[in-house]
Amino acid sequence: MTRNDSRPSRRTVLGGAGLAALATAAAGGTALAGPRRGAGRPTEFPLPDGFQPEGITIGKEPYAYLGSLANGAVYRADLRTGRGRVVYAGAEGTSAVGVKLDHDGLLYIAGRTDGTVRVLDTHTGTLVATHQAAPESGHFINDAVLLRDRAWFTDSYDSVLYGVPRGRYGPHEIRELPLGGDWQQEPDGVNANGVVATPDERALIVVNSPLGRLYRVSLRTGRATEIALRGAEDVVGGDGLVRLGSTLYVVQNRQNVVSVFTLDERGTTAKLRRRITDPRFDVPTTAAPYRNRLYLVNARFTTPPEPDTEYNVVAVPL
Structure with a gap:
């Protein structure tokens, strides 16, 4: 769930950043004053300037949570209005990549290159746990899925998945699941990226971004079996994954497209x-569903990140 070339800047978001006054519309480059609405709910809304968003997750309530690559901050947006606020300020030198919200309000945050998984209580805005899933160098904790008693994370720099126990209590051992079988690891750059459970919830599906391949990964052995694609040669640039029943949405970031599979x-x-294509897409990385829409983060990796760089979220029909 992040760029496929150089790593983004760690520029810190200016403290207490609120909503941007304007959001850039990808179509035509015109500026929008506030959220764009459709059917009562905004079809796009701005994020704080300089936020550098990457991951998004939505629970049962109409709130989206987004993580910042710049400093690990977490922003909460109300899908009914498009307005929001920073609920966790983050810290210099940290990042928030993939994020997943559990039913108990705990938010699991992939820490990128510091090897951590942080757990945020969204009700209080406080960290309740920090897990050192991998060493601080040579690893990239990227995306997450909640399945059974664990939150599973991909490591984009290594052929391994990490299973972090869910909840704030109980055992805290992290399970390492090396990838074998058909899995191929490119020597440089991002490999394993988005992850979801299979429809029968007996295994995981992981996308390899540079190869454009999907793999079914056994939770028991780590054996990866390449998923046969019908009607598509590959999903190069595959980033965030969303599964609804038997339907799989693959966000292909630099291609500005979401491929939909059965x-x-x-x-x-x-x-x-x-x-799915849309003129408002500007390198979308991840997506999250809510009701009849899919909400996507425009990470804008082709735009140099600056403190005043504008970012937004756009929604398309499911």
Whole structure:
């Protein structure tokens, strides 16, 4: 769930940043004063200037939580209005990549190159746990999925997944699951990226961004089996994954497209159904569903990040 070339700047978001006054519309480059609305809810809304968003997650309530690559901050947006605020300020030298919200209000945050997984209580805005999933160098904790008693994270620089126990209590041992079988690890750059559970929830689906391949990963052995694609050669640039029932949405960041597949129950084949494009896409990285929409983060990796760089979230019909 992040760029496929150089790493983003660690420029710190200016403290207490509120909503940006203007959001840039990708179509035509015009400026919007506040959220754009449709059917009562905004179809796009701005984020704080300089925020450098990457991950997004939405729970049962109409709130989206987004993480910042710049300093690990977490922003909460009200999907009914498009307005929001920073609920966790982060810290210099940290990042928030993939984020996943649990039913108890705990937010699991991938820490990128520091090897950490942080757990935030969204009700109080305080960290309740920090797990050192991997060493601080040579690893990239990227995306997450909640399955059974663990939050599973990809490591984009290493062929391994990490299973972090869910909740604030109980055992805290982290399970390392090395990837084998068909898995191929490119020597440089981001590899394993987005991750979701298979429709039968017996395994995981992981996308390899540079190769453009989807893999079914056994939770018992770590064996990765390449998923047969029907109607598509690859999903190069695959970043965030979303699964709703047997439908898999693959966000292909620099391609500015979301490829929509139908999976079989075990997640061994994926048939392309359609592709979603939108002129407002500006290198979307991750997505989250809510009701009849898919909300996508415009990470704008082709735009140099500055304190006044504008970012936004756009919604498309599911």
